[in-house]
Amino acid sequence: MITCRAPGKLFIAGEYAVVEPGRHAVLTAVDRYATATVDEVGDEVITLRSDLDGGVTLSCGRGGGRLVPSTADGVVPPNFTYVFAAAAIVERLLAEREIAARSYRLSISTDLADGDGRKLGLGSSAAVTVATVAALGRFHRLGLSPMDRYRLAMLATVSINPRASGGDVAASTWGGWIAYSSPDRQRVAELARQSGVDAALRAPWPGLSVRPLPTPTGLAMQVGWTAKPASTPRMVAGLGGADADFVSRSDHCVQRLTAALEADDSLGIRTEINCARELLVTLDTKARLGIMTPSLRALCEAGEAVGAAAKPSGAGGGDCGIALIERTRRAAITELTGRWIAAGIRPLSLRTHPFEGDRR
Ligand SMILES: Nc1ncnc2c1ncn2[C@@H]1O[C@H](COP(=O)(O)OP(=O)(O)OP(=O)(O)O)[C@@H](O)[C@H]1O
Numbered sequence: 460m461i462t463c464r465a466p467g468k469l470f471i472a473g474e475y476a477v478v479e480p481g482r483h484a485v486l487t488a489v490d491r492y493a494t495a496t497v498d499e500v501g502d503e504v505i506t507l508r509s510d511l512d513g514g515v516t517l518s519c520g521r522g523g524g525r526l527v528p529s530t531a532d533g534v535v536p537p538n539f540t541y542v543f544a545a546a547a548i549v550e551r552l553l554a555e556r557e558i559a560a561r562s563y564r565l566s567i568s569t570d571l572a573d574g575d576g577r578k579l580g581l582g583s584s585a586a587v588t589v590a591t592v593a594a595l596g597r598f599h600r601l602g603l604s605p606m607d608r609y610r611l612a613m614l615a616t617v618s619i620n621p622r623a624s625g626g627d628v629a630a631s632t633w634g635g636w637i638a639y640s641s642p643d644r645q646r647v648a649e650l651a652r653q654s655g656v657d658a659a660l661r662a663p664w665p666g667l668s669v670r671p672l673p674t675p676t677g678l679a680m681q682v683g684w685t686a687k688p689a690s691t692p693r694m695v696a697g698l699g700g701a702d703a704d705f706v707s708r709s710d711h712c713v714q715r716l717t718a719a720l721e722a723d724d725s726l727g728i729r730t731e732i733n734c735a736r737e738l739l740v741t742l743d744t745k746a747r748l749g750i751m752t753p754s755l756r757a758l759c760e761a762g763e764a765v766g767a768a769a770k771p772s773g774a775g776g777g778d779c780g781i782a783l784i785e786r787t788r789r790a791a792i793t794e795l796t797g798r799w800i801a802a803g804i805r806p807l808s809l810r811t812h813p814f815e816g817d818r819r
């Protein structure tokens with residue numbers, strides 16, 4: 460049996476701007492995981508299992524080098540959208556490399572939802588995609604590098620959500636704190652369609668960059684969950700086209716944040732987190748996206764009241780927010796979490812999942 464796990468993520472800064480190819484975001488991987496296990500089976504059927512909704516199963520077959528769901532209408536159920544897409548991309552790679560495909564049973568579980576099954580906004584879709592690719596890569600002995608795994612997971616993600624930046628996929632693949640800029644997804648999807656998946660692993664991906672950053676030593680990161688799941692694709696669709704002024708300001712803010720992180724400059728980091736929040740608030744006011752829900756506003760105000768730099772993490776509209784505050788200010792941290800709880804925000808106890816792997 461093969462078991463691989465992939466961590467969840469938090470956006471630190473650069474949300475929305477990173478949707479534009481070549482624009483930057485900072486993310487961190489956290490110690491909540493998707494876990495994929497793969498077993499070989501003797502028959503022809505491929506079985507995908509998930510812990511969603513108390514346990515669900517999807518049987519699949521193979522046809523013309525492709526994975527085919529064995530459902531009455533031929534449609535993949537929403538619970539399996541990402542796991543199936545990941546398995547399907549690996550299947551295409553096997554066919555292109557003329558590797559004899561063995562049948563398997565793949566099971567996915569995560570601790571990226573709360574007890575009632577509500578997503579926490581920690582990137583469960585990316586984590587299940589990355590874990591599935593990693594586990595199947597090992598099962599089929601494909602010798603995948605981290606960059607191969609990112610690219611396969613990204614091709615799977617883009618087949619479902621063409622606008623996704625893939626910041627979550629990168630954080631889940633490499634771990635740690637990273638600076639990330641997104642590839643031109645239309646081009647990479649076209650590349651895979653025209654030249655194949657294997658060729659897409661070797662070709663340049665314009666716009667893509669991934670750089671590990673040091674974890675700040677002087678700051679603690681507090682995470683608050685609003686208990687309201689938000690739909691990222693819906694939020695991004697609300698934006699329509701890119702706001703050039705916001706994108707350029709956000710990119711500069713993220714570049715300064717990256718420099719502050721590299722210098723382990725706590726004040727500089729907090730300054731840029733505050734800047735990133737203000738940019739999101741301005742974008743929200745202009746485009747009426749609903750990023751700043753009453754809960755996220757309360758989360759940020761509590762941060763300001765105790766001298767922490769706070770902002771929504773990700774698309775907003777619900778999910779999580781973060782607050783960075785000097786590690787030594789224990790009383791202020793206690794006051795912050797107290798204020799959050801009073802406002803109905805649940806503190807999540809999360810640590811950074813460390814950087815692992817190279818950047819090949
Ligand atoms: N345990 C799981 N098993 C299989 N698929 C899962 C599992 N958890 C999540 N997924 C997939 O991810 C989808 C949820 O993705 P969604 O983008 O809504 O959440 P998220 O990635 O956690 O949120 P965010 O992007 O805001 O961090 C599910 O519909 C399902 O397809």
Ligand SMILES: C[C@@](O)(CCOP(=O)(O)O)CC(=O)O
Pocket residue numbers: 470473474475476477478580582622623624625626627691695772773774775778
């Ligand atoms: C708004 C966006 O930049 C971040 C979304 O983050 P999250 O899925 O809400 O954590 C979208 C994206 O990067 O694909």
